[in-house]
Amino acid sequence: MTNKEIQSLYKSQLGAGASYKRTRAPEAEPFWAGCEDGELRLPWCLVCHEPHFYPRSFCPHCGHQELEWRRMSGHGEIYSFAVVEAPIEKAFAEMLPYVVVIVELKEGVRLLSHLVEANVNKVHCGQSVEVQFFKMPGGITAPVFIAAPGRK
DSSP states (O other), X not given: OOHHHHHHHHHHHHOTTOOOOOOSXXXXXXHHHXXXXXXXXXXXXXXXXXXXXXXXXXXXXXXXXXXXXXXXXXXXXXXEEEEEOSOSSGGGGGGOSEEEEEEEETTSOEEEEEEOSOXXXXXXXXXXXXXXXXXXXXXXXXXXXXXXXXXX
């Protein structure tokens, strides 16, 4: 399915007036703002020089709180994936089959997301992917991944 088809499906399954909501965690606001700007931004520790995800107020690598937000490349590889073939939730039933992925970014951080516009029979670990941003009903913009053109 294309992003446009997925958005239409989400909207039809969500119900009148309903919308997806961002997490309430204030630590995640720069992440969501980056998505709205078309940038994958993650917290970066100024002490150990490591990025991390999920956003939190301290570095999980060294424990320090000296963090800043940096733009990531948006390029990575599929670390793990699952092809969902059974309807788990009504909103996703018409998307079957779809691919849930754990992507390891070039910077070393792993993210859980969807692989969109993909042939589910050709998805494999180590496959190169790149981020795109998907605007969901209600205004939230979320990162999804596509197979990187011209890469393995």
